Amino acid sequence: MWFSFWKSRDRFSLDELRHLCDQLQKVQILNDVNKDFVIEALRSISELLTYGDQHDPSFFEFFMEKQVMEDFIRILKISKIVAISLQLLQTMSIMIQNLKSEHAMYYMFSNEHVNYLITYTFDFCNEELLSYYISFLRAISGKLNKNTISLLVKSQNDEIVAFPLYVEAIQFAFHEESMIRTAVRALTLNVYHVGDDGVNIYVTSAPHSDYFTNLISFFCKQCIDLSKLVSDSLINPGTGSMSAILTAVDEIEDNLYYFSDVISAGIPDVGRLITGNIVQLLIIPLLLPSVRMDIVNEPQIGTITSLYLLCCILRIVKIKDLSNTIAAALFCPLEAFVPNSGANLNCHASGNGFKCEKEEVGINRVTKVDGQLSVKLSNIACSSPDHPDDIITQNNSSSSGLALREVLLLFVTCGDKVQALGSLTVLATLLQTKELDESMLDALGILPQRKQHKKLLMQALVGEHAGEEQLFSAESVSIEDSISGELDSYMQKLKEQYGVSCSLAEGGTSPHQHRNQVLVALLNLLCRSDVSAETLWVAGWLLRQLHPYSEGEFRSHHLKLLKESHRKRTAALLEETKGIWPDLLITVLYDEWKKCKKAIEASSPPKEPKSIFFPVQITTPEDIPPDSSSAAAVRMYELVKAFVLLHQLQIFSLGRVLPEQPLNQPIIQVPEESRAKTVGLDFSGPKPGTEIRIDDSLPCRIAFERGKERHFCLLAVSLGTSGWVILAEELPLKQNHGVVRVAAPLAGSNPRIDDKHSRWLHLRIRPSTLPFMDPANSGNGANGKTKIKVLVDGRWTIAFRDDASCKTALCMILEEIKLQNEEVERRIKAVLDLERSVDSSNPSLVTSETSCSSSTPSHSL
Secondary structure, eight states, X not given: OHHHXXXXXXXXXXXXXXXXXXXXXXXXXXXXXXXXXXXXXXXXXXXXXXXHHHHOTHHHHHHHHTTHHHHHHHHHHHOOOHHHHHHHHHHHHHHHHHOOOHHHHHHHHSTTHHHHXXXXXXXXXXXXXXXXXXXXXXXXXXXXXXXXXXXXXXXXXXXXXXXXXXXXXXXXXXXXXXXXXXXXXXXXXXXXXXXXXXXXXXXXXXXXXXXXXXXXXXXXXXXXXXXXXXXXXXXXXXXXXXXXXXXXXXXXXXXXXXXXXXXXXXXXXXXXXXXXXXXXXXXXXXXXXXXXXXXXXXXXXXXXXXXXXXXXXXXXXXXXXHHHHHHHHTTSBGGGTSTTOOOBOEEEETTTTEEEESOOOOOOEEXXXXXXXXXXXXXXXXOOXXXXXXXXXXXXXXXXXXXXXXXXXXXXXXXXXXXXXXXXXXXXXXXXXXXXXXXXXXXXXXXXXXXXXXXHHHHHHTTOOSOGGGTTOTTOHHHHHHHHHHHHHHHHHHHHHHOOOOOOOSOOBOHHHHHHHHHHHHHHHHTOSSSOHHHHHHHHHHHHHHOSSOOSOSOHHHHHXXXXXXXXXXXXXXXXXXXXXXXXXXXXXXXXXXXXXXXXXXXXXXXXXXXXXXXXXXXXXXXXXXXXXXXXXXXXXXXXHHHHHHHHHHHHHTTOOOOSSOOOOOOOOOOTTSHHHHHTOOTTOOOTTOEEEOTTOEEEEEEXXXXXXXXXXXXXXXXXXXXXXXXXXXXXXXXXXXXXXXXXESTTOOOEEOSSOTTEEEEEEOOSSOGGGSGGGEEEOTTSOEEEOOOOOEEEEEEOSSHHHHHXXXXXXXXXXXXXXXXXXXXXXHHHOHHHHHHHTSHHHHHHHHXXXXXXXXXXX
C-alpha cells in the first residue's frame, strides 16, 4: 500500500496531464515563488498533448473537458511576469503546429480563445516576446483553410467585419527586424492562398487595402536606401560597402518575389493594387526620371540603381500589364515624368566619332503614316550623319525632349562603362520578358528575328497576307497595325491612369528603323575600347538574339563598323605576340573561344541584373605599376576576350556556323640546329635536376641571398611557343653537361645591361602562370570582381666575367625571345585570318583542321 502511494507517475500518461491541469487550476496568484512551476506546467502540457495527438485521443478529450484553454487565458490575465507570457505563447505555438487532428484544430480556434490571445496587449518592448508572438501568429496561419479560417473571423450580414489575425500581423509588416518582416509576409501569403472570397474582399477593402500601398512605399524607401549605398560606395569603396549593397540587393529581390507570390495567389484586386502602386509610387516618380544622361538635380534614385530596379521588376514580377506599361513608358520623353526638368545631354566617346553637347531634341511622337507606325525623335545627339536612320532623323524642332528608349541607346553608344552595361541589361531583360507582347518588342526594335519570322510565317499560313512575297517583308502593314494598336492602348492607359501624356504627331521612323538603331548602337559599343570585355560579351549575346540567322539586317556600313573594330583588335593581338605573355596567349585564346561561344549562344544573358553594380573585371592592386607583368596579363586577357567576341561575330555576320575551336597552325618539327635540340630539352621543359648539355652556356654569378653568391652557367632556350632562361650547375665529371637548378620564363624577361656596370645583365622574372588563372593567387571579392593576389615580379642581376660575355648573353636571350615570338605569331595567324576562319566553319574543314592538330599539347591551340 505504501509502495503504491509513493510510486511516481508515468511522464507521458493521462494521470500526469490530469495532475498538471489540476495544479494549474489552483493557481490564483503568480509570483516569483510559483512562476517556475507554472512555466514548467505549461511546457509539459504542450508536450503531453502533442504526444496524445499521435498515440491517445483521450489526452485532448480531457483537455477539452477541463477547458484548460480558459485556464491559459486566466493565467495570462493575472500574470505580470514576461517569462509566463513567453511560455504561454510558445506552448500555444507548439500545440498548433503539432496537432494533426482536425477536431483538435477546430476546438483550438473556436470559443474566441485564440483571437483573445491574438488581440491581447503584450509588452512588445521586449524583443523576445515580440518574436514569440509573431511565431504564434505564423503557426496559426499555417493551419488556415476554408474551414478553419471561418473560426477566426467575425461576420455580420454575411460580410467579414473583423479578422484579428491578419490585422494584428500587418502592423508588424514593416518592422526594422527582417526576420519579423519575413514571418509576417509568410503569414499574409497563407491568408491569400486560402482562397476564401469573403477574406479576399476584406483584405482588398479600405482601410486594409492600405497595406499594399504601404508595402510599395516601404519598398520605395528600400530602393532609395540602396541608391545611397551605391553612391557612398563610389566615394568610399571597400569590402564593407560592397557587402552592404549585396545585403540590400538580396532584400529588394526578396521583396519583389513576395509581390509576385501575392499576385499569384489569384486575388484580382490585389494584383491590380500592387501593379498600380508599383507604377504610381516607384516607376513613374522615381525610376524613369532617373534614366537620363545628365543629372541637373540629384535624384532620389541614381541612374544605375534605376536601371537595376527596372530589370528586377521585369524579371521577377511577371505581370503582363506591368511589363507592357513599362515598355510603353520608354517611348515617352523625360518631360512626361519630370515637368520642366531641363534635361541635357553631355557625353563624349573619343575615337568613336560621337560627340554630345547639350543639344535640344524633339519630342518623341507615335503615329500612323501611310498605314505604318512611326516614332519620331528629333535632333538626337550622337547620330550618324552618313546614315541618319541609324539613330533618329534630325529636324529643326525647338521642343526639348528625349524618349527614354533613345536614352538607353545613348548609354550604349556613349555612356560610361556602368551605364553601358546597365542599358544592355535592361534591353536584354526586356527581350527575355515573356509577359511583354511581341508587338511591343518589335516597336522597341528588340524583337528576336526568329520570333519575327515565326509570326510572319503564321500569318502567311492562315492567309492574312495577300501575297507570298510579303512573308518576310520588314514593313508589313498588318504588323504595324498590331504594334500601333498595342502601343496606343498602353500609352492611353499611361495618360488616363497615371497622368503621363505623350504627344502624337506626323512623320518619323518605323519599327524597322528602331531595330536598325539598336543594331548600330550595339555595333558602336563593340567599337569602344573603354568598356570591359564582359560588357562586350553581353552586347554580343544581345546581337546574337536579334539576328540569329543574319538575313539582310547587316548593312554595308554595319559590317564596316564591325570589321574596323575587328581590325584594331587583331592588330593589338598581334602586338601581344611580342609582349610579356606570348607563351600563354594561345592558351587563353583557346579557353575564351569556348567560353564566348557558349555565352553568346546561350538562351539567357551572361549576367544577372545585379552585375550592374559589380561589373566583373580583373583588377590589380593600385600599387602595382602599369608596366608590371600582372598589369600586362590583365590587358592581354581583356584584349583576347574582346577579340574572340568580335571574331565570332564576324563569322556569324557572314551566316556561318561558329566552329567549336579556333583554327590553328599545326606544330612544326623543332629544327635540328636549334638550341633546344642542342641542349636536349623536350616540351616538358627544364625541370630542376634535369641533366642538359651546356655547350653554348655562359659562366656567370648571381646571389639569391645577400652575401651568398653562386656560380652557374646561363642558357636561353625557346621551344615552340615556350621559352626559358636556365641557370645550370656544371657537372665536374661530365664535360659540357650540367644540371638545371633554376628556370624562369623567357618571355617578359626584358634583358638589359646595367648602365654603369657593363658586365651586369638585368632580367625581369615574371610568374610562370597568369595570376587570375591560378586558383591559389586569385579570388572573387565581395564586389564581384576577380582580385589578383599579385606575385611581384622578380629581378635577377647576373654578373659575367667580361663585357663580351655579357653582350653575348644579351644577344642569346634576345635571339630566343625572337624565335619564341615568331612561333607564337605563326601559330596564331591562322586564327587572325578571318577568311580562313570562315572557311573552317564548314564542318568538313573543321574535322580536317582538328585532325591536323590532334597532337597539340594541352597548353596550346
